[in-house]
Amino acid sequence: MRERRETGVAQGPVDGEGLEVQIEQWRLYVQRSRAVTASDADEMEDHLRAQVADLGATGLDDDEAFLVAVRRMGSVDAVSREFAREHSERLWRHLVLVPDDGDSSGRTSWRELLVVLALGVGAGLAVKAGLVLLDDESLFLRNVGLLVLPFLAGYLAWKRRLTPPVLAALAAPFVVLAVVLNVYPFEPLGSTEVIAALHAPVALWCAVGLAYVGGRWRADENRMDFVRFTGELAIYFTLLAIGGGVLLGLSAGVFEVAGLDFEPLLESWVLPFCVPGAFVVAAWLVEAKQDVVENIAPVLTRVFTPLTLVMLVVMAGVLVASGDLAAADRALLILVDGVLLLVLALLLYSISARDPLARAGVFDALQLALVVAALAVDAVALTAMLTRIAEFGATPNKVVALGLNLLLLVHLVVAAWLQLRFLQGRRPFAALARWQTRYLPVYGAWAVAVVVLVPPLFGFV
Structure with a gap:
């Protein structure tokens, strides 16, 4: 599996492990990034060794100096982004079909x-x-x-x-x-x-x-x-x-x-x-080219998150202004479901593209606003669906749409709570990421249930 969001360094030294072995392990991890070439790794290693030497002069032993120096240099993701900015022409070389580092x-x-x-x-x-x-x-x-x-x-x-x-x-x-x-x-x-x-x-x-x-x-x-x-x-x-x-x-x-x-x-x-x-x-x-898109992903999420937030606010206003929720057009409710799924996809992709070691910032607050707006739209849509079912009876489409909205409601409510706690500094970002991934199988189970159970329950009509 791809280890994109780790620092590449153990939390503590291994007994008997020399400084050279630790530096070699660090270098191997750094070179996994496509944005870092061998010459870049040489430059970074020289900088790391200089840091270790300076820290050693203050009285730290090799293991302590190594860990502090690596922390000061920052995460591999941050270093990779810096090299990508300084050497943007490498983006195109990443897109070639065959690497030039050996016949094998x-x-x-x-x-x-x-x-x-x-x-x-x-x-x-x-x-x-x-x-x-x-x-x-x-x-x-x-x-x-x-x-x-x-x-x-x-x-x-x-x-x-x-x-x-x-x-x-x-x-x-x-x-x-x-x-x-x-x-x-x-x-x-x-x-x-x-x-x-x-x-x-x-x-x-x-x-x-x-x-x-x-x-x-x-x-x-x-x-x-x-x-x-x-x-x-x-x-x-x-x-x-x-x-x-x-x-x-x-x-x-x-x-x-x-x-x-x-x-x-x-x-x-x-x-x-x-x-x-x-x-x-x-x-x-x-x-083959995962690191190239990885540079694009944060940009896409930052562009579309505020745009989607504006769209949700407008949509909530349209739903509220429509008056009688029972008379709300079915096509409009279907579009609402589509937008909520888009919000969920954007939220998941934003979380997957984020450096989990970074502190909470403005964009995290913007994401919380996006989730809250989605919850408001989902609440209005749920009310409309329940009203329609109460007045006109249940149909396969209504039952499935209602179930999907309930799943989205649970997902977004917990996500909003964890995002808020993260912004307050009371929960780590990892808790928010875990919730997203652990809830995903629920959608798969729901899809299987819809395919297998809903048709016979409604007579295959």
């Missing part, structure tokens, strides 16, 4: 790239076959997650070299959901079928998380790594989609000038292969 690593990278491309093509073939064989639109929508996500999970399983027992546990949710989604007698495009189709990818994404953490799902830091992976995957996939959209637009223009119709080729071949293939490639980019 180059062969490894090319082998991994070939595996990724093969799995991307496999995902495209699966989607294309699904479009042909599952000629029923509703049947295809039910199974789209099953056509793509196994290839992504397969890449992560190959990357992590999972053991047969873990692979069997990883395959189980895919098999169970495949049976449920294709055996249940859904009414075509009925409420329960749409609900199951929307929640199945969420449940399957939890299975992908099992592959990502290598089966070690119980560790908080592993789940937080998966949160980072999810956010970075969204960033890379969006960048690939934008670039691919430009290329497709130019291609369509050329076809139009030549008097040819590009749309059939686009719908039948290009999109079925490019979209799922880009999803797998984006996952590979996250794995």
